[in-house]
Amino acid sequence: MKADGGKGLAQHSFKQRVILQTGELKNMINELLGIQYNIEKARIDGKVQNLASYINEKTIIASHIEMDGNKAKGIDGVAKDDYSVNLEAKVEHLVKQMRNEGYKPKPIRRVYIPKDGSNKMRPLGISCYEDKLVENLISQILTKVYEPKFFNESFGFRPNRNCHQAVKEIIENVQYHKVSYIVEADIKGFFDNVDHDWMIKFLEHDIADKKFIGIIKKFLKAGIMKGGNLLESEQGTPQGNGASPILANIYLHYVLDYWFEVKVKRQCHGEAYLIRYCDDFVCCFQNKWEAEGFYQRLIERFKKFGLELALDKTKILEFGRFASQNRAKRGLTKPQTFDFLGFTFYCSLSGNKEFFRCKVKTSKKKFRSKVKAMKEWVKNNRIMPLGELFKKINQKLRGHYQYYGVTDNTRGVKSYQNVVKWLLFKWLNRRSQRRSYTLETYYNGLLKIFPLLEPTINVSLFYR
Numbered sequence: 150m151k152a153d154g155g156k157g158l159a160q161h162s163f164k165q166r167v168i169l170q171t172g173e174l175k176n177m178i179n180e181l182l183g184i185q186y187n188i189e190k191a192r193i194d195g196k197v198q199n200l201a202s203y204i205n206e207k208t209i210i211a212s213h214i215e216m217d218g219n220k221a222k223g224i225d226g227v228a229k230d231d232y233s234v235n236l237e238a239k240v241e242h243l244v245k246q247m248r249n250e251g252y253k254p255k256p257i258r259r260v261y262i263p264k265d266g267s268n269k270m271r272p273l274g275i276s277c278y279e280d281k282l283v284e285n286l287i288s289q290i291l292t293k294v295y296e297p298k299f300f301n302e303s304f305g306f307r308p309n310r311n312c313h314q315a316v317k318e319i320i321e322n323v324q325y326h327k328v329s330y331i332v333e334a335d336i337k338g339f340f341d342n343v344d345h346d347w348m349i350k351f352l353e354h355d356i357a358d359k360k361f362i363g364i365i366k367k368f369l370k371a372g373i374m375k376g377g378n379l380l381e382s383e384q385g386t387p388q389g390n391g392a393s394p395i396l397a398n399i400y401l402h403y404v405l406d407y408w409f410e411v412k413v414k415r416q417c418h419g420e421a422y423l424i425r426y427c428d429d430f431v432c433c434f435q436n437k438w439e440a441e442g443f444y445q446r447l448i449e450r451f452k453k454f455g456l457e458l459a460l461d462k463t464k465i466l467e468f469g470r471f472a473s474q475n476r477a478k479r480g481l482t483k484p485q486t487f488d489f490l491g492f493t494f495y496c497s498l499s500g501n502k503e504f505f506r507c508k509v510k511t512s513k514k515k516f517r518s519k520v521k522a523m524k525e526w527v528k529n530n531r532i533m534p535l536g537e538l539f540k541k542i543n544q545k546l547r548g549h550y551q552y553y554g555v556t557d558n559t560r561g562v563k564s565y566q567n568v569v570k571w572l573l574f575k576w577l578n579r580r581s582q583r584r585s586y587t588l589e590t591y592y593n594g595l596l597k598i599f600p601l602l603e604p605t606i607n608v609s610l611f612y613r
Contacts, residue, residue, distance in 0.1 A: 184197075184290060196357035198356075200356060200358045204287075215285070221258075223255065223276050223281075224277060224374050227279070253367055256371050259380075284390055290361075291396070294355060295355070298402065304426045312490045315426045315490060316610060326422070327435040328420065329434070329468070329469050329472045330436070330467055331431055331487055332433075334432070335429075340393065342385060342456055344454055345384055347400070347454050351399055394427065397427055409432070417434070426490055468496065491515040492510065492512055495507075510558050510560070511553050511564075523569055527572050528576055531576040531580055542601065549562065550607060555606065562606075565604075570601060577591075
């Protein structure tokens with residue numbers, strides 16, 4: 150960090166012993182590891198205690214070091230570099246406020262971003278910088294507490310878990326278990342409808358530290374700044390808040406995961422499986438009547454906790470190895486498809502047609518949204534020098550292949566590359582009034598000089 154006017158980090162007494170290097174992050178990790186003692190103790194006492202103490206000078210400074218300096222600014226207009234000036238004094242004041250219970254998060258700044266595959270906009274909440282530091286610590290502390298409690302069926306925003314693992318889990322259940330029906334569900338505006346009272350009750354079920362829960366309450370009630378007006382936040386946990394993903398997981402752990410594992414699954418005569426990634430989930434059932442019963446119970450379950458199913462996006466469909474066989478016997482076509490995490494799941498056969506395969510491909514909705522985004526980017530950046538332009542395009546292609554380059558989706562990633570080629574041809578010819586390239590000079594000339602990254606399959610979706 151740079152000093153400002155000769156007043157740098159080293160000039161403050163309590164930070165003379167703190168080195169702002171990688172080692173400081175290790176210090177934070179070691180500090181947070183102390184939570185493990187409280188968790189072990191909670192096995193006897195019932196609840197975890199003394200969590201607020203882990204939000205201190207050492208962990209806040211480490212959170213600052215870790216913070217991405219390019220994050221959008223909150224209503225205070227403060228960025229990471231701004232907060233670095235007189236860092237120790239600011240952190241000392243923040244910690245003092247928290248210990249005296251005088252800390253109050255500022256309202257979030259409401260912004261909207263395009264929603265994939267839709268004309269609708271997705272609301273995001275941008276916190277002030279100092280609040281981001283605390284949110285980050287709250288998230289890490291809650292992760293330590295709840296990670297041992299979460300079920301394997303949950304994959305979103307958890308350490309060492311990702312989207313591809315959730316996709317694998319569905320394929321595993323469909324291919325190797327007695328699955329014939331899928332409940333494809335969608336929660337209407339989940340993050341905007343989290344009930345604060347229930348959220349606090351869930352936290353108090355596991356945590357005895359009133360001061361720590363009080364800090365979370367303040368974040369939930371901080372309010373929203375929209376168009377210069379302050380709006381109260383009576384419910385919801387805004388997307389963009391650093392603690393929202395873990396809070397969402399805690400909420401759905403009790404509302405959905407725990408209920409499914411302890412109640413639904415145990416009452417089923419046939420097999421039943423849940424796969425959830427944050428607020429997106431699908432359920433697999435062996436029996437149709439149990440899938441239908443779950444659907445009706447789910448509506449009532451969500452209603453109890455302030456949530457609502459988007460009924461137009463929620464459906465029960467016949468799907469899987471046995472579904473394919475049964476439908477063929479009834480003279481019907483192969484089972485319907487369903488979408489999850491940007492992929493379309495469909496029933497097929499192996500390459501030699503000998504056995505059933507559950508396969509995936511890029512969903513039409515995601516494909517269209519990715520093409521639209523690429524079109525806008527190429528259109529706005531076509532005057533960029535060709536070398537730089539193609540370098541940026543290849544970076545975007547690499548990101549696309551890393552996510553969508555999975556088993557059985559070769560055609561999907563190749564189609565995307567072909568569309569990108571055509572978009573480049575179209576917009577490069579609009580760099581000037583006269584036509585710049587023919588198909589011949591483009592494909593056999595320009596693309597030879599600046600080749601586009603070829604599609605790759607980066608992720609295997611097979612457990613076996």
